[in-house]
Amino acid sequence: MSFPWANEYKPSHPAMVWLDEKLPLPRFVYNAIGAGYPVPRNLNYMYNFGVLAGFCLVIQIVTGVVLAMHYAANTGVAFNSTEHIMRDVNWGWMLRYGHANGASAFFVVVYFHIFRGFFYGSYKAPREMIWLLGVAIFLLMMATAFMGYVLPWGQMSYWGAKVITGLFGAIPLVGEPIQTWLLGGFAPDQAALNRFFSLHFLLPFVILGVVILHIWALHIPGSTNPTGVEVKQESDTVPFHPYYTAKDGFGLGVFLIFYCALLFFAPNALGHPDNYIPANPMQTPAHIVPEWYFWPFYAILRAFTQNFLFFPAKLMGVLAMFSSILVWFLLPWLDKSPVRSGHFRPTFRKFFWLLVIDVAVLGYCGGSPAEEPYVIISQIAAFYYFAHFFIILPLVSMTEKPLPLPFSITEAVLGADEAATLAAPVAPAE
Amino acid sequence: MTETAVAESPNDTAQGVRRRDFIYVAATGAAGVGAASVLVPLISQMAPSADVLAESSTEIDIGSIQPGQAIKAVFHKQPVFVRRLTPVEIAEAKKVDVASLRDPQSLEDRTKKGKEEWLITMGVCTHLGCVPLGAGEGEVKGEFGGYFCPCHGSTYDTAARIRKGPAPKNLEVPPYEFTSDTVVKIG
Ligand code: HEM
Numbered sequence: 001m002s003f004p005w006a007n008e009y010k011p012s013h014p015a016m017v018w019l020d021e022k023l024p025l026p027r028f029v030y031n032a033i034g035a036g037y038p039v040p041r042n043l044n045y046m047y048n049f050g051v052l053a054g055f056c057l058v059i060q061i062v063t064g065v066v067l068a069m070h071y072a073a074n075t076g077v078a079f080n081s082t083e084h085i086m087r088d089v090n091w092g093w094m095l096r097y098g099h100a101n102g103a104s105a106f107f108v109v110v111y112f113h114i115f116r117g118f119f120y121g122s123y124k125a126p127r128e129m130i131w132l133l134g135v136a137i138f139l140l141m142m143a144t145a146f147m148g149y150v151l152p153w154g155q156m157s158y159w160g161a162k163v164i165t166g167l168f169g170a171i172p173l174v175g176e177p178i179q180t181w182l183l184g185g186f187a188p189d190q191a192a193l194n195r196f197f198s199l200h201f202l203l204p205f206v207i208l209g210v211v212i213l214h215i216w217a218l219h220i221p222g223s224t225n226p227t228g229v230e231v232k233q234e235s236d237t238v239p240f241h242p243y244y245t246a247k248d249g250f251g252l253g254v255f256l257i258f259y260c261a262l263l264f265f266a267p268n269a270l271g272h273p274d275n276y277i278p279a280n281p282m283q284t285p286a287h288i289v290p291e292w293y294f295w296p297f298y299a300i301l302r303a304f305t306q307n308f309l310f311f312p313a314k315l316m317g318v319l320a321m322f323s324s325i326l327v328w329f330l331l332p333w334l335d336k337s338p339v340r341s342g343h344f345r346p347t348f349r350k351f352f353w354l355l356v357i358d359v360a361v362l363g364y365c366g367g368s369p370a371e372e373p374y375v376i377i378s379q380i381a382a383f384y385y386f387a388h389f390f391i392i393l394p395l396v397s398m399t400e401k402p403l404p405l406p407f408s409i410t411e412a413v414l415g416a417d418e419a420a421t422l423a424a425p426v427a428p429a430e
Numbered sequence: 431m432t433e434t435a436v437a438e439s440p441n442d443t444a445q446g447v448r449r450r451d452f453i454y455v456a457a458t459g460a461a462g463v464g465a466a467s468v469l470v471p472l473i474s475q476m477a478p479s480a481d482v483l484a485e486s487s488t489e490i491d492i493g494s495i496q497p498g499q500a501i502k503a504v505f506h507k508q509p510v511f512v513r514r515l516t517p518v519e520i521a522e523a524k525k526v527d528v529a530s531l532r533d534p535q536s537l538e539d540r541t542k543k544g545k546e547e548w549l550i551t552m553g554v555c556t557h558l559g560c561v562p563l564g565a566g567e568g569e570v571k572g573e574f575g576g577y578f579c580p581c582h583g584s585t586y587d588t589a590a591r592i593r594k595g596p597a598p599k600n601l602e603v604p605p606y607e608f609t610s611d612t613v614v615k616i617g
């Protein structure tokens with residue numbers, strides 16, 4: 001699906017004509033990420049993060065498949081096989097650091113991508129399905145990263161596995177049997193490590209499948225854009241190739257500078273040193289923290305310290321943590337404002353930035369020990385987090401008076417419509 | 431002959447339609463039951479295997495534990511605390527009003543008759559499963575003198591009952607028996 005003025009794929013070489021009749025794969029690529037896909041002409045750099053996330057998935061799959069050639073999922077040797085990768089395997093240190101930091105980079109990129117969606121109202125009709133699939137991808141990523149972190153079988157791996165599967169123990173009645181079933185034992189052990197490896201290998205390919213659905217759904221209405229005004233005419237768009245292949249290529253270069261700086265100059269900066277101590281089921285590390293990308297959610301989990309009505313504190317924490325992500329599924333129906341872009345929503349915009357600060361505060365508390373003042377700060381921040389989605393957003397979208405919208409993307413970029421090039425666009429606007 | 435042919439023609443009599451409906455329901459029903467039955471092995475393979483379940487009992491020599499000391503043993507691949515309470519600790523545990531506790535249990539409920547000084551519990555915090563501190567030499571015991579979980583701050587008293595923090599239950603007492611004065615068998 002695309003706009004009626006999309007360029008048509010016209011193979012000239014006889015071999016390509018032949019292929020197009022038998023299996024129109026080049027046509028598919030041309031219409032998906034080539035000159036046959038018209039895209040709003042005014043996308044800014046916040047729109048690079050989708051392509052970057054795809055690139056991160058490729059990094060993870062390539063480095064991961066290679067690591068799996070040297071890694072052994074056995075509690076007796078898993079830790080040593082990881083050290084063997086680091087010390088003995090040719091370039092093993094780079095592949096492992098590339099994979100571990102690749103996971104961090106993936107989450108940085110995805111968080112930008114998600115907050116881009118929050119700001120520009122990307123979740124609103126007609127793009128709800130793209131958004132829902134995106135949240136599903138994020139949940140799968142969390143599961144994948146969690147199980148990957150268990151594989152090196154260090155202290156944090158072990159205790160992370162224990163604490164996170166312990167979350168399921170909070171479910172009334174069936175909780176403990178579920179936890180035992182997930183682990184295949186009473187505590188993390190061989191059975192758990194082996195199945196985590198199997199699933200850690202599988203899930204990225206499931207993610208790949210959902211990513212394809214995500215992009216398929218995207219190509220029906222096309223991207224939003226910073227004005228939030230839908231494409232109306234040909235002059236509102238430029239072909240994806242060469243305009244956005246070039247822009248995404250530039251963004252990729254910038255991303256790689258940061259990624260390589262992390263990988264080569266501070267490969268352990270984001271990791272926890274305790275994970276270089278082999279797993280010990282008899283000794284809990286002084287303070288257990290998950291990887292940084294889970295901190296905001298971990299803070300919400302720990303914010304519940306008192307029983308509440310009939311709910312034990314433990315269950316409340318678990319429900320709140322899962323709800324903090326599941327609420328994103330409801331977003332298209334919580335924010336009723338017909339205006340998409342935060343640029344034209346003065347009140348919404350302020351609360352958007354407050355949410356960003358709130359999540360950063362939660363992240364900071366989640367990485368700190370479970371003591372005061374962090375507990376009380378997490379409680380306030382967790383309360384605000386839910387208030388943002390369930391109270392502030394619906395109220396703001398009902399009461400706010402948005403700024404006047406431009407008539408079209410072309411007008412927003414070039415001024416009044418008469419002055420705009422209404423013929424085929426000649427150059428990107430930036 | 432003619433009758434059957436009529437019955438199976440597309441514009442069926444009521445009787446023919448019922449026959450097709452039956453085959454349709456029977457076939458999809460059988461296929462559905464078949465597919466669902468495959469789920470049983472697929473799900474149950476994840477449960478603990480026979481060898482994991484077989485590691486079922488541990489014998490511990492407690493002869494050398496002095497009052498105020500504790501040791502860590504292993505049961506079901508998880509730590510067990512065997513602690514010999516001092517008279518002061520016993521008195522403190524008895525002083526508490528049981529009804530006021532989150533998980534109301536008395537010291538007697540949690541120990542064997544006549545062996546009240548032996549507090550034997552799992553070393554697994556009932557919050558999310560960390561090993562609480564307090565059994566090892568020099569570890570903090572928390573403000574109630576029992577155990578303190580460093581993960582999210584659950585605090586247990588001298589009968590290993592939950593007193594503060596997010597954990598919902600007292601430290602679990604595993605099944606055990608004294609096989610002699612100096613040996614306990616757990617499991
Ligand atoms: C969504 C994509 C992925 C994410 C977010 C991810 C994340 C992680 C993380 C966080 C670790 C722990 C790193 C450490 O502390 O050393 C890890 C380890 C591992 N991953 Fe992945 N991974 C992904 C894809 C893959 C794929 C596709 C494979 C193989 C097919 C794979 C194979 C491995 C192996 C063998 C390890 C253990 C070696 C090690 O710890 O470095 N991963 N993964």
Ligand code: FES
Pocket residue numbers: 555556557558559560579580581582583584595596597
């Ligand atoms: S695991 Fe002990 S307090 Fe959370």
